[in-house]
Amino acid sequence: MLSTRLASLRRMQFLRSWEAILFVLFLITLFFNSARVPAYLTVDNQINVFYLYAEKIIVALIMTFIIINGEIDLSVSSVMGLAAGVLGRLIELGYPGELALAAALVTGLLCGLWNGLWIAYGRLSSIIVTLAGMIMFRGLVWVLVEDRSITTFPDWIHNMGQRPILGPFPLSLLIFFFLLIIAYIVLQHSAFGRYVYVIGNNREVARFSGVKVETVKLVLFIASGLISALAGVLYTARLGAMRASTAEGFELEIITMVLLGGVNIFGGSGTLLGVLLSILLILNLRNGMSLSNITLQQQTGVIGALLILSVLVPNLVTRARAELNRRRFARLTAERATPAERKGVKAETK
Amino acid sequence: MKFITRILRPEQVRELVTLFLIVIIVLGFGTLLTDYYTGRTFVRVSTSIAIIAVVAMAQTLVAITRNIDLSLGAIVGFCAFFLGVQLSYHHEIGPVPAALIAIAIGTAMGMINGLIIAYGRVPAIITTIGTMAIYRTAIVLYSAPEGGIVSAHRLPMWARQFASWSIFKVGDLDFRVMVGIAIAVVILIQLMLTYLPYGRRLYAIGSNPEAARIAGFPAQRIVFLAYLIGGALAGLGGYLFLLQYGNLMVLAGEGLEFDAVAAAVVGGVNIFGGTGTAIGAFLGATLIGTLDYSLRRWPAISEFWRNAILGLLILLAVATDSAIMARLRLIWARAAAARTTEMAEAKARSMPQA
Numbered sequence: 266m267l268s269t270r271l272a273s274l275r276r277m278q279f280l281r282s283w284e285a286i287l288f289v290l291f292l293i294t295l296f297f298n299s300a301r302v303p304a305y306l307t308v309d310n311q312i313n314v315f316y317l318y319a320e321k322i323i324v325a326l327i328m329t330f331i332i333i334n335g336e337i338d339l340s341v342s343s344v345m346g347l348a349a350g351v352l353g354r355l356i357e358l359g360y361p362g363e364l365a366l367a368a369a370l371v372t373g374l375l376c377g378l379w380n381g382l383w384i385a386y387g388r389l390s391s392i393i394v395t396l397a398g399m400i401m402f403r404g405l406v407w408v409l410v411e412d413r414s415i416t417t418f419p420d421w422i423h424n425m426g427q428r429p430i431l432g433p434f435p436l437s438l439l440i441f442f443f444l445l446i447i448a449y450i451v452l453q454h455s456a457f458g459r460y461v462y463v464i465g466n467n468r469e470v471a472r473f474s475g476v477k478v479e480t481v482k483l484v485l486f487i488a489s490g491l492i493s494a495l496a497g498v499l500y501t502a503r504l505g506a507m508r509a510s511t512a513e514g515f516e517l518e519i520i521t522m523v524l525l526g527g528v529n530i531f532g533g534s535g536t537l538l539g540v541l542l543s544i545l546l547i548l549n550l551r552n553g554m555s556l557s558n559i560t561l562q563q564q565t566g567v568i569g570a571l572l573i574l575s576v577l578v579p580n581l582v583t584r585a586r587a588e589l590n591r592r593r594f595a596r597l598t599a600e601r602a603t604p605a606e607r608k609g610v611k612a613e614t615k
Numbered sequence: 616m617k618f619i620t621r622i623l624r625p626e627q628v629r630e631l632v633t634l635f636l637i638v639i640i641v642l643g644f645g646t647l648l649t650d651y652y653t654g655r656t657f658v659r660v661s662t663s664i665a666i667i668a669v670v671a672m673a674q675t676l677v678a679i680t681r682n683i684d685l686s687l688g689a690i691v692g693f694c695a696f697f698l699g700v701q702l703s704y705h706h707e708i709g710p711v712p713a714a715l716i717a718i719a720i721g722t723a724m725g726m727i728n729g730l731i732i733a734y735g736r737v738p739a740i741i742t743t744i745g746t747m748a749i750y751r752t753a754i755v756l757y758s759a760p761e762g763g764i765v766s767a768h769r770l771p772m773w774a775r776q777f778a779s780w781s782i783f784k785v786g787d788l789d790f791r792v793m794v795g796i797a798i799a800v801v802i803l804i805q806l807m808l809t810y811l812p813y814g815r816r817l818y819a820i821g822s823n824p825e826a827a828r829i830a831g832f833p834a835q836r837i838v839f840l841a842y843l844i845g846g847a848l849a850g851l852g853g854y855l856f857l858l859q860y861g862n863l864m865v866l867a868g869e870g871l872e873f874d875a876v877a878a879a880v881v882g883g884v885n886i887f888g889g890t891g892t893a894i895g896a897f898l899g900a901t902l903i904g905t906l907d908y909s910l911r912r913w914p915a916i917s918e919f920w921r922n923a924i925l926g927l928l929i930l931l932a933v934a935t936d937s938a939i940m941a942r943l944r945l946i947w948a949r950a951a952a953a954r955t956t957e958m959a960e961a962k963a964r965s966m967p968q969a
Contacts, residue, residue, distance in 0.1 A: 337740070383930065392683070392740055393886050393933050400873050401926025407919040509919075517748055520741070530738050562755045569748025576737045584736075 283527035283579070287542040294546060298553040312433055314552045319437035319503070320345065320496040321515055322544050325522040326441075326448045327492045329540045330485050332523050333452075335465040335532025336384060336391035338489050340398035342515035343406070344376045345497030349507040350406040352422075352498055353415035362419045370494050376402055377490020378483075385482035399516070407509045416506040426502025437499045444492070449537050457481070465532030514565075521568050522547055525575035547571070620950035625943040626892055629883035629936075633898040637905055644909040654787025656908070661790070662778070664904035665797040666691075666859065668897050670852045670871050671878035672804045673725075673845035675896040678879055679808075679821045680838050681888030682732060682739035685872045687849045689750035690724045692868030694853025696754050699765030699863055706771040713774070717854035718847050724750060725846015726839075733839035747872070755865050767861025777858040793855055798897075800848065805893035817841060821888025877925050878903055881932045883940075890940070903928070 299305040315322070324341050331338050348369040355365035376398065383394045430436045452458040460481050464471040472478050501507045526543035528535025547568070554564050623631075645651045670687050677684045694717040701716065702708055708716070724746070731742045758764070767775055780792040808814035816837050819827040828834055856868060876886070882899025884891025903925065911918045 383934065387934060387937075389933055389937060390887060393880070394930065396873070396876065397926045397930040397933070399926070400877075400929065401923050404920065404922025404924070404926055407921075408917065408923055411917065411919050514748075517744055520744065524741065530741060560755075562752050566749045566752030569745040569752070571745075572748075573731060573737060573742055573745040576741055577731060577735045580736050 284539050284542055287546055291542060291546040294549045294553055298549060301556055314548050315438055316435055318548055319441055320500040321519050323441050323444060323496045324493050325519050326444050327489045328519050328523045329528055329537060330461055331489055332528050333465045333532055333535050334461050334485055339395040339516050340380060340402055341493040341519060342512045343399045343402035344373050344490055344493035345512035346406045347402045348373045348494035348497035349501040349511045350409040352501055353507045354409045356418060357415050362422055369498050373490045373494020374487060377487040381483040381486030385479040410509050414506055414508045418505060422502045423505050426499060452537055462533060518568050521572040525571060530576055620947055625947050630895050630898055633882055633902055637902050640905050648912055658789045660904050660908050661794045664900045665793040666852050666855050667874045667878055668797045668900040669800050669848055670875040671896045671900045672800055672893055673848040674875040674879045675884050675891055675893055676841045676845050678884050678886050679817045679888060679891055680841050681821045684845055685743040686728060686747040686750055687875055688868040688871035689747045690721050690846060690849035691853040691856050691871050693750050693754050694721045694850045695857040695863055695867050696758055699857050700761055702771055702774055703769040710773055714854050718850040721850020721853060722843055722847040725842045729839040729842030733835040758865055763865050765863040770861060774858055801893050801897045808893055818889055877929050880929050
């Protein structure tokens with residue numbers, strides 16, 4: 266009885282797909298939010314929902330690559346802060362904004378290079394390298410701007426972050442969509458993307474298959490630094506101000522977006538579609554919570570719980586499934602226990 | 616070389632290196648700063664490392680089992696806050712019951728981490744980043760009716776004076792009760808790691824989880840207990856935190872988890888499990904505390920350099936450990952093998968004569 270019901274469940278393929286679960290949850294959130302606020306589903310409001318988190322979702326794209334590759338980058342939020350700090354400090358010192366912008370991006374690239382070299386060639390764990398990077402880069406922001414707040418940005422930087430550039434879309438969202446397409450092509454349709462998966466599955470096998478493991482990892486961390494710096498600049502431009510604590514703690518939500526999207530924390534599996542769905546879910550959930558007057562701090566708590574659940578639930582499901590399979594196997598072997606029975610069965614079939 | 620391998624183990628060499636670095640820092644800043652060799656310096660440094668040392672013990676326990684706990688700072692903050700609010704309303708609570716309250720709360724929070732990590736098999740880094748956010752939210756929610764602060768002037772008299780209680784005094788040099796508690800904790804944890812079967816099992820799990828599992832160790836329970844004890848230590852850390860600072864904001868204890876990681880790693884605790892001692896982590900905390908205090912007094916650079924240097928220190932410690940410690944162990948293993956052959960040969964030589 267139980268086994269037939271399970272079999273029918275197993276036949277319902279869509280329930281087994283993580284993306285489908287995310288999609289259903291996303292629809293539920295949309296339904297509740299639009300029931301509460303009539304104008305919720307308008308294009309303007311949806312753009313606004315994205316706009317407020319544009320920097321985080323940009324970084325989530327590269328974080329997807331890194332986690333699929335079997336690594337993690339905890340330093341992204343500090344790189345964002347450091348890029349914002351370099352931008353702010355250089356402008357404060359009177360350098361032209363263009364130069365400051367370029368310097369901020371180069372800083373991000375160097376941070377990524379620093380992390381990447383230790384991880385790829387020093388063969389140190391990315392957890393500890395990027396944790397040290399997170400503390401160190403944040404420390405450098407404090408050195409740069411101390412406890413002041415920098416707000417003297419030129420107009421074009423304000424406009425870059427706050428004005429719509431193309432139709433209703435601000436620059437940060439255009440960059441997100443552009444990077445999303447690039448990321449999709451690279452991850453899902455290029456040799457490099459396959460290498461990212463293969464290394465995440467098994468570093469040694471990848472090496473013996475001739476994949477340049479070190480180069481791939483280095484490229485990923487440099488890209489992570491560069492994109493985080495870009496996100497940091499966009500964040501500063503959107504707020505029109507920066508402090509030493511700018512973007513602090515963002516890694517929590519960025520990693521949550523990726524893991525909730527079904528990317529395996531140990532590497533090797535996950536899709537951009539899943540991450541995109543989890544971004545949609547989290548942003549709309551956050552917006553819904555804001556509509557219900559839940560404070561930002563409480564939302565952070567909810568995101569923290571989501572992060573844990575996004576790994577815990579699949580773990581428990583896998584284990585429950587394995588347990589059921591084990592029991593079924595035990596029962597089947599018990600049924601075929603004695604040779605006499607086996608003979609009897611054969612006789613019947615003849 | 617032969618002599619060294621006989622009287623020291625690689626871990627002890629590592630501890631001596633940390634101690635050596637501390638001496639260099641003290642001598643170096645002693646020449647740079649005036650009035651450096653005073654009792655005041657000792658009091659400042661020793662009280663500032665008391666809290667970090669206790670929290671670093673928690674980090675050491677979980678690090679030995681190949682895990683990490685980034686929620687420790689939030690646990691310290693919540694315990695300090697909870698206790699602070701309770702003491703503001705209940706002046707009758709004494710020092711010992713207050714400590715027990717903080718430890719109980721910390722244990723409960725560590726238990727949640729342990730359950731999710733050991734039994735739910737969620738990686739420690741993910742779990743504790745998540746619980747860090749949750750516990751921080753808990754502080755904000757819990758402190759909201761109090762306006763988000765605990766003020767020292769509402770605490771009972773003993774709590775305001777606790778930080779200046781001393782065990783003994785030699786002139787300027789004041790050995791505070793807090794420091795005594797921290798050192799007692801370090802010694803207890805070291806004894807547990809060295810002599811209790813549970814302590815040895817932590818190393819077994821950390822150095823080779825697969826072998827430990829095959830040997831029949833209850834890996835999940837051991838890791839769970841490590842988080843439980845870690846939570847209790849963080850609770851004690853919260854108790855000390857409240858008594859040291861008195862005035863708390865919701866950000867209380869923020870960043871302590873990184874200080875604890877730094878102390879453990881600089882002190883030679885391998886974050887990938889299997890090696891490390893409580894004494895080493897304590898020395899790591901001392902090194903960071905001394906450097907921290909000295910840099911702050913040194914006018915040549917701004918105090919804001921602290922975290923940049925801390926991050927670099929962690930990375931350098933890990934990098935040199937991974938490059939050097941493996942080689943050291945190899946030398947020690949060879950020396951041990953050579954000793955065994957020597958003994959066997961000596962025995963063989965003495966046999967025919969007998």
